[in-house]
Amino acid sequence: EFTLNLLARLNREIGSDFDLDGFRHHAVYARERGRIETFLISQRAQRVQVGGKAFEFAEGEAMQVEYSYKYxxxxxxxxxxxxxxxxxxxxxxxxxxxxxxx
Incomplete structure (x- = not known):
């Protein structure tokens, strides 16, 4: 939910048209890098408008949204x-x- 909030904010603040049900949160701990890597995974082929530009996402395509380092x-x-x-x-x-x- 926290990660999907990024898309909700883009929709609200700059008029993007992300379908929040069209993405799911996915995170992994990359031990060798000492960080959590967070992604949003497209649940289907879709086209999204962001800042007046169109972006295509394939089903299963990952959008990397965060690195959280642990020290x-x-x-x-x-x-x-x-x-x-x-x-x-x-x-x-x-x-x-x-x-x-x-």
């Missing part, structure tokens, strides 16, 4: 340091699924 605390600290930053505080949710670092 260990150590890796995130390395990335921050490479950008000239330092992690000083961190919080995680009760299930340890999400975290915030500043």
């Amino acid at each position: 260990t605390d150590a890796r995130f600290a390395e990335l921050a340091a490479a950008a000239g930053l330092k992690v000083t505080h961190g919080w995680n949710d009760a299930k340890d699924w999400f975290g915030l670092r500043v």
